[in-house]
Amino acid sequence: MSATQPQERNQIQFGVFFQGVNFSTIWTEPESGSQIDFESFRRVAQTAERGLFAAFFLGEGLRLREHLGKLHDLDVAGRPDAQTQLAALAAVTSKIGLVATQNATYNDPFDLAHRLQSLDLLSGGRAAWNVVTTDNAWTGANFRRGGYLDHADRYTHAEQVVETVRAIWDSWDDADGSARLVARDFGAFDVRGVGRLPRSPQEHPVLFQAGDSDEGRDFAARSAEVIFSAHGQFEAASAFAADIRRRTALAGRPADDLKIFPGQQFVLADTEAEAHEKALWVREKQIxxxxxxxxxxxxxxxxxxxxxxxxxxxxxxxxxxxxxxxxxxxxxxxxxxxxxxxxxxxxxxxxxxxxxxxxxxxGRLEGGIIGSYQQVADLLARYADEHIVDGFNISPFLIPSGLDDIVDRLVPELQERGVYPTEYRGDTLREHLGLRPPLTRRGEPGDAARQTPSFDLV
Ligand SMILES: Cc1cc2nc3c(=O)[nH]c(=O)nc-3n(C[C@H](O)[C@H](O)[C@H](O)COP(=O)(O)O)c2cc1C
Incomplete structure (x- = not known):
């Protein structure tokens, strides 16, 4: 199918979530790589790109997990900085989006804006920032501000940080190459400065959000372009989508403006029985x-x-x-x-x-999808037809080979059904995701794109 042919069916997309902690990835198999070896990242990112995935996604953990007073080393522990890894991956990929989770509680907006914009420029417009606030005070103990924000205040702060980062990105004036002063008063600290880089081919990095409270969802509805959720099963995903689209419309945006990408694990085989057998093996290895x-x-x-x-x-x-x-x-x-x-x-x-x-x-597979390639493709087609999600952020249970069967076997089944892209829509992440221009670049509040839901609210 060429990009100009009408699409008969709604499509879903995939991202890959390279997990650096917890027991959902099995690191003990002979074929398992290492979570700090670039080869693991390279292989997964290039496989995902071969499968036309929209994005390669990294989480962030600013303090190692502990258990009974010791480092929790049953899970894999330790992972390199996301932006550094993604910069390296930008050099060995050409299309796939590169998503860095970076929390808004401990990072300073000026520094964050520059690093993310650098990644966006170096990758030709493929970067995204997954904004998190981090739900625990113990992470803050690693920082000079030592866990200083209550839950609700973190989102107020996150919104100020995001607004400032965007102002820095937008401060470059295309017309005469000059940059405008960005001045913000935060109370805790102020920002006075000008952005140091021009816009990228996608204007500026795409904004993701991951956080599930009412405050988190409202923040996403006002500020984000993609929401990464934990609600991947059909019923839960359906209820989540209805809630997010309602909140997005209330925020004065088209209801489909915020793309929904739940995390998901797939266990696939030729037959349903084999897939369930494999799922048992996965659970035994995970737990x-x-x-x-x-x-x-x-x-x-x-x-x-x-x-x-x-x-x-x-x-x-x-x-x-x-x-x-x-x-x-x-x-x-x-x-x-x-x-x-x-x-x-x-x-x-x-x-x-x-x-x-x-x-x-x-068990991480409680929320997973298990079945034959055909069964799972049929199920995912239902998600697409009923517009339950815009895509899935897939956590492979094996690194680096865990995406191979998804790309080689599941993706073709989905393409045959017309519910998965057959080529990248463009060169930037914003294009892959079919996003509208950045929120700050859409004209005034009267702009139709800000106001009209483009389909009925569920
Ligand atoms: C799907 C998902 C993925 C998340 N990934 C991360 C992460 O990688 N690093 C992190 O610090 N927090 C992560 N978070 C936690 C968020 O930072 C948020 O602080 C937390 O969920 C508390 O906010 P909430 O009460 O709105 O859910 C994630 C949350 C969700 C729902």
Whole structure:
């Protein structure tokens, strides 16, 4: 299909989320690479580009996870700076977007604006900034401002940072090559300066957002161009899309202005039965006996080394009131005794061992999509037809080979169904994603593009 032929079906796109922490990536197989080896990044990025993926995506963790007072080394620990990695990848790719997660709580806007714009220029207009606020104070202890912002204040601050970064990007005057002064008063610190770089072929980096609270969603609806969510299953994704489009329209934008990309894992094989067999293997590898115990130790707050991972959940009560924040496996501060009681009850009712229980509640594949290539392609076509998502940010469970079957087997099935691109739409990330011009470059609030929802709100 050429770019000028009418599209009969709505399409979805893919990004790849290269996970640097947690147990969703299996790093213990002989074929596994290393999370700090450039070869791993290169292979994944180039495979994704071969599969016409819109974006290569990196998270950010500004402090290593800890567990019972030690580095949590059951998960892979340590990852290079995202912008440095992406700059290196810009040199070995030519189309794929390069998304750096950078938090707005600890980074200064002037520095951030310049680094992101540099990546955007060096990559020919392929950069994006995934704005996060980071949900824990312990990360802040690494910085001179030591966790100084409450949850709600982080979004107020993030919005000011984003607005300032955009003003810096926009401060370059195309007409005469001069730059306008950007002056902002933040209270905590002020900004007085001029942008130091011209615009890139996509004007400026695309803005992603990841954060799921009401404040986070509203912030995305006002300021972002893509939202990265954790709601990948059909029903949840559907409800999320309706909510985000409502918020986006309320913010005075076309309802489809904010593209929705949930994270997702796929386990695929020739037949459904084989895919489920493979999924069992993946879960076994993701949740080892030691990982299962560590998962419960987050709640119990003490070593459970004497418990059998294949036996029942611990009969002792947690020694802490709430789970620690420097956790090894994705918890918010939960009430420990309440959680332990609920988990014991569920495990007893379903006759689950520790490991089986952790498979159930902690397994990354609970939200994953498992099936034959054809089945999954049919399901994804439904997501496209019903406009549930604009794409998926895929986490491969194996690095560096985990995208191979998605690109070689799933992508052609989707293309055959007309629900996946057959070529890149252009050279920039903004073009790949079919985004409108940046929010600050669209004219005045009366501009039709700011006001008219382009399809019915669900
Ligand atoms: C899908 C998703 C991915 C995220 N990735 C990161 C990340 O890589 N680094 C980070 O510091 N925070 C990340 N966050 C957390 C956000 O920074 C945010 O601080 C957190 O979710 C709290 O905001 P909320 O209450 O609005 O969800 C992510 C959040 C979501 C939903």
């Amino acid at each position: 080892t006996p030691a990982t299962a115990l560590a998962f419960l130790e987050n709640i119990w707050g003490t070593s459970l080394a004497d418990y059998d991972p294949d036996g029942p959940l611990p009969d002792i009560d947690p020694v802490v009131e709430v789970t620690g924040e420097t956790r090894g496996a994705g918890f918010r501060a939960k009430k420990s005794k309440e959680t332990a009681d609920a988990w014991r009850e569920q495990a007893a009712a379903e006759n689950l061992s520790i490991r089986e229980f952790v498979f159930k509640v902690g």
